[in-house]
Amino acid sequence: MSNTNEFSSLEELVTHLRHRLSPGGGNKKYLLLFAYNGTGKTRLSMGFKEEGKNNGDADTLYFNAFTEDLFSWDNDLDNDTQRVLKLNSGSRFFAGLQAFEMDNRIRKLLQRYADFDFKIDTDNWTVIFERQVINGDTSETIEHIKISRGEENIFVWCFFFVIAQLAIDEQEAYAWVKYIYIDDPISSLDDNNAIAVASHLAHLLKNQDRVKVVISSHHTLFFNVLWNELNCKKCESYFLSNDSNSNGYNLRETNSTPFFQHIALLKKLHEAA
Structure with missing residues (x-):
């Protein structure tokens, strides 16, 4: 019982x-x-x-609704073209951002779940999303796209997963975990x-x-x-x-x-x- x-x-x-x-x-x-x-x-x-x-x-390294709040959209309301996802540079969560080639680590995982790509600007603490669009025999890359809520959720999860891996590997930036x-x-x-x-x-x-x-x-x-x-x-x-x-x-x-x-x-x- x-x-x-x-x-x-x-x-x-x-x-x-x-x-x-x-x-x-x-x-x-x-x-x-x-x-x-x-x-x-x-x-x-x-x-x-x-x-x-x-x-x-x-x-404690945690993933919850507050973790998702570390990522916020700048939708470029004036021009509606340069949409970026902003990272909270003051959070310890991003301590390893510039040291561990996070782009490549996250991309390898994200490709399991999604068909868009991204670039992390470590100088401005932003993420730019892009997607390949096929037109007949050619294709073009559309940058600064606004991904869906579900796509954003899986991106944030992949970001967290990579950081959890770094903590498990006892990398210095996350040795406190x-x-x-x-x-x-x-x-x-x-x-x-x-x-x-x-x-x-x-x-x-x-x-x-x-x-x-x-x-x-x-x-x-x-x-x-x-x-x-x-x-x-x-x-x-x-x-x-x-x-x-x-x-x-x-x-x-x-x-x-x-x-x-x-x-x-x-x-x-x-x-x-």
């Missing part, structure tokens, strides 16, 4: 997750959390990050890309022992692919939900029943009926 832990606050939940990853509290390598939108996954990821800062220097926290990286992707991202991510994480990892998602397929790929003694998976009675959180183990989430949803629907 599954075990459920109750937490009265976000801080208690954060402490528990860090404890499960610590050598004295479980020494788990990965924690997988399934939770519906509105549960507080993003707040949890930021709480986990802040707890690391409270204990000294930052120790002890934990990687990933929250819903595939919110704008179709199922095929969701499977590809989950499988590729699992491959990266299985072949390293330097960092501990927490992954949260509301995407059932993404969650289950990761559960199957990472299923081992060093992995724990949970269903995270709100406790309506206490305004706290419930964390239910799912190690033996990874596909049970729909039961919780049906329960909520029956309660609302």
